[in-house]
Amino acid sequence: KDLAQNINIICGLDTQGPTYVSLMQTNTNESVIVSYLTKLVAILAKEDPQFRQNTVFVYDGASYHKSPGTRLTLKRLGISYVIAAPFGYDTMICEYWFSSFKSQQINPSREKTGKK
Numbered sequence: 001k002d003l004a005q006n007i008n009i010i011c012g013l014d015t016q017g018p019t020y021v022s023l024m025q026t027n028t029n030e031s032v033i034v035s036y037l038t039k040l041v042a043i044l045a046k047e048d049p050q051f052r053q054n055t056v057f058v059y060d061g062a063s064y065h066k067s068p069g070t071r072l073t074l075k076r077l078g079i080s081y082v083i084a085a086p087f088g089y090d091t092m093i094c095e096y097w098f099s100s101f102k103s104q105q106i107n108p109s110r111e112k113t114g115k116k
Contacts, residue, residue: 009101010036011094012057019097030067037070041077057081060092 008028012020020043022036044051057074059065061083074081084091 007106009098011097011101012040013093013097028062028064030064030069033064033067033070034073037073037077037079041079052078052080055080058092059083060088061086 006025008024008026010022010024010028010033014020020040022039024032026032044055057079059081064070066083
């Protein structure tokens with residue numbers, strides 16, 4: 001299948017500094033978020049088996065963040081989370097990361113990533 005021209009990003013930022021990023025060429029939906037969460041939790045548990053005791057995930061109100069499957073996965077993984085108020089972009093630190101990332105050239109050799 002041809003690669004899409006769009007690149008979607010999922011980002012997890014830790015208050016201690018680490019950033020956990022996934023770049024993909026598919027639309028973000030519940031399945032993608034569940035896959036990301038499952039892998040992220042495995043990485044976090046490897047780095048610190050006790051991370052659940054001092055970690056809270058913060059989400060914007062995207063439908064795939066609030067979906068029953070995502071909530072069930074968060075519960076199954078033992079993750080505490082909150083969903084931010086609507087239109088609270090200034091409080092979502094990942095939005096600042098996205099803005100910074102998107103302002104840079106991530107394809108300096110201009111490799112084709114789609115049909116156009």
